[in-house]
Amino acid sequence: MQIPDHDQVNPYSESANDPEIRDLNADNVVLCQNGKENQLGIIIEVQRERDRRKSFSWPAYQVNIRHRINAPVVLIVICPKAATADWAAEAIETGHPGFTFRPLVLGPRNYPKYTEPSGDGTLADHMVLGTLIHEHSEDIPQLFKTTNKELSWLPPERAARYAEYMLGQLSEKPRTILEALMKQETYPYQSKLLTDREARGEARGEARGIAKALLGVIETRELPISESQRRRIEDCTDIAQLRAWVKRAVLAPSVADIIG
Structure with missing residues (x-):
């Protein structure tokens, strides 16, 4: 371990709490459990542009939630832009020897485009995720149509949750395309979605x-x-x-x- 040049050493608070009460809120967190026992925490971040502050907040998300649930935690970053995905995948050096933080990144280059429905709804979660990752693709109208078709095989309540998630996470232009598509065509989950949104x-x-x-x-x-x-x-x-x-x-x- 190499200690950087410095001209003084001062005592500091032993408390690991944040005295400024800064909020650390990830976009989404999913907890996998076996009965009541926590097995895995999954942090999901949607990152559209570079943000150097994430090199500090992402490791904090992982460490804090791991401490809270007493189980392993992974952080997945969803990047609609390839350049942002490349940046997000870079190693984050925390300063502690051997503790190099590497987010798991999904972007346009490493996530497939689903253009054909499965026929039974089994690819719904994959397709919903794909619409976020490929929201800037010229194929996005077709991806939306395929995804909505896939959602039509799910129970309306579950399909409505997926649709609400898409509408909440997409940036303005692709969200407008999806909303226009929903007005043009009828899907089994639409009434449930409308009720929930209201x-x-x-x-x-x-x-x-x-x-x-x-x-x-x-x-x-x-x-x-x-x-x-x-x-x-x-x-x-x-x-x-x-x-x-x-x-x-x-x-x-x-x-x-x-x-x-």
């Missing part, structure tokens, strides 16, 4: 209202609030959690005491 829209609206009220209380009490704390409040969609924070905000001495 319900979620109402819940998001209520959450935004409570978050705004909470920020108003904080402002009225003139409590200092960091940008990350403000973002955490604005991004929260858990109505019960937001209401609990509002109750704390009346007497809590700081924003950290409100949101924990």
Whole structure:
């Protein structure tokens, strides 16, 4: 191990907690279990452009979730652009000897395009993932048609969840193409998707209202609030959690005491 040049050595806090309460939120996390025993955590990130901060946050996601679930954890990065995929696949040197972090990367060069349905829905998850990875491809309209056909063989509730995931993860241009396709053609899961989206829209609206009220209380009490704390409040969609924070905000001495 080589120690870099330095001109002083100072004591530092022994606590591994983050004193600034910076949010570390991955895009999606899936937990594989056997009964109640955790077997594997899978972190899924959608990365469209380079972001040097990810070289610090990605290893933190893996380490923190591994510590929480007491099981192995892998991080998969989905990159719609080949150049971004090449960058994301680069090794991240954490500084500890032997601890080199290498994300698992799926991009246009190493993930297939599914242009033919399976006939029974068994490729639905592969195809949904493919629409995200190949969203910039000129073949994307055909990929959407094939994927929607594949989803038609699934139970409506499951198919609606897949469709909602696509609509939520796609960038604006391909999402517009998919929405136009859904208006032109009829699929068995569409009524379920519409009902779910309306319900979620109402819940998001209520959450935004409570978050705004909470920020108003904080402002009225003139409590200092960091940008990350403000973002955490604005991004929260858990109505019960937001209401609990509002109750704390009346007497809590700081924003950290409100949101924990």
